[in-house]
Amino acid sequence: MTGRILVGITGASGATYARRVMEQLAEAQVEIHLTVSALGKRLLFDELGLKRVDADALTAGRGELVTIYNDKDVGAAIASGSFLHDGMVIVPCSSNTLGAVAAGITDNLLKRAAAVTLKERRRLILAYRETPAGHIDICNMQRLSEAGAIIAPLSPGFYLHPKSIEDLVDFMAGRILDLLGVEHDLSTRWEEYQAQQRMPT
Ligand SMILES: Cc1cc2nc3c(=O)[nH]c(=O)nc-3n(C[C@H](O)[C@H](O)[C@H](O)COP(=O)(O)O)c2cc1C
Numbered sequence: 001m002t003g004r005i006l007v008g009i010t011g012a013s014g015a016t017y018a019r020r021v022m023e024q025l026a027e028a029q030v031e032i033h034l035t036v037s038a039l040g041k042r043l044l045f046d047e048l049g050l051k052r053v054d055a056d057a058l059t060a061g062r063g064e065l066v067t068i069y070n071d072k073d074v075g076a077a078i079a080s081g082s083f084l085h086d087g088m089v090i091v092p093c094s095s096n097t098l099g100a101v102a103a104g105i106t107d108n109l110l111k112r113a114a115a116v117t118l119k120e121r122r123r124l125i126l127a128y129r130e131t132p133a134g135h136i137d138i139c140n141m142q143r144l145s146e147a148g149a150i151i152a153p154l155s156p157g158f159y160l161h162p163k164s165i166e167d168l169v170d171f172m173a174g175r176i177l178d179l180l181g182v183e184h185d186l187s188t189r190w191e192e193y194q195a196q197q198r199m200p201t
Contacts, residue, residue: 011039014092087123102140
C-alpha cells in the first residue's frame with residue numbers, strides 16, 4: 001500500500017510502539033506526517049534516548065518518508081480538513097490528549113489534526129496508555145467512540161506465546177496497522193499460529 005497517514009506521539013509511556021508503527025508504515029512506503037506533543041518529545045528521550053524528533057531513527061532509516069510538523073503550529077497543513085489522508089493514529093495516546101480530543105479542545109497541532117480527522121469522518125485511532133482507566137477516561141472513550149474514533153488500548157495479547165518485549169510491541173503495532181488498513185508481516189494472527197501448531201480445532 002502507498003498512502004498518507006498522520007501520526008501523533010503524546011507523553012504517555014510506550015514510545016517504542018510509535019517507533020514500530022512508523023517503521024512498518026515506512027516499510028509499506030506510506031507517507032508519514034508526524035507531530036509530537038511537548039511531553040511526547042520528553043518520552044522519546046526518556047524511553048528511546050532520542051534528543052530530537054528524528055525521522056530516520058523512528059523509521060529504521062527511511063526518514064525521507066516523514067514530514068515533521070511543529071506541534072505549536074496549529075496552522076500547519078495537517079490542521080486543515082483540505083489535507084487529504086488515509087487516517088490518523090495517536091500512539092501512545094495519553095489520558096490528557098484523549099480528554100482534550102473528546103472535549104473538542106485543539107490547543108496544539110496534534111489535537112487539532114485529530115479533531116479535524118474526526119470532523120472529516122476519517123479514521124482516527126487512539127492507542128490509549130494509562131492504567132487503571134479512570135471513570136472520566138472511560139466516559140471520554142465512549143464519547144470518542146460514538147463520534148467514530150477507534151479506541152485501541154495498548155494491551156498486547158499473549159496467545160501467540162511472545163518470547164520478548166519486541167514480540168509484544170510487534171503484536172500491538174500489527175493490530176494498529178490492521179486498523180489503519182496497512183499491510184504488514186508482523187506476527188499477530190491467531191489463525192496462522194494455530195496452523196503452525198497444528199492444534200485440533
Ligand atoms: C515518564 C512519564 C510517563 C508518563 N506516562 C503516562 C502514561 O502512560 N499515560 C498518560 O496518560 N500520561 C502519562 N504521563 C503524563 C503525561 O505526559 C501528561 O499528562 C502530559 O500532560 C501529556 O501531555 P500530551 O497529551 O500533550 O502529550 C507520563 C509522564 C511522564 C513524565
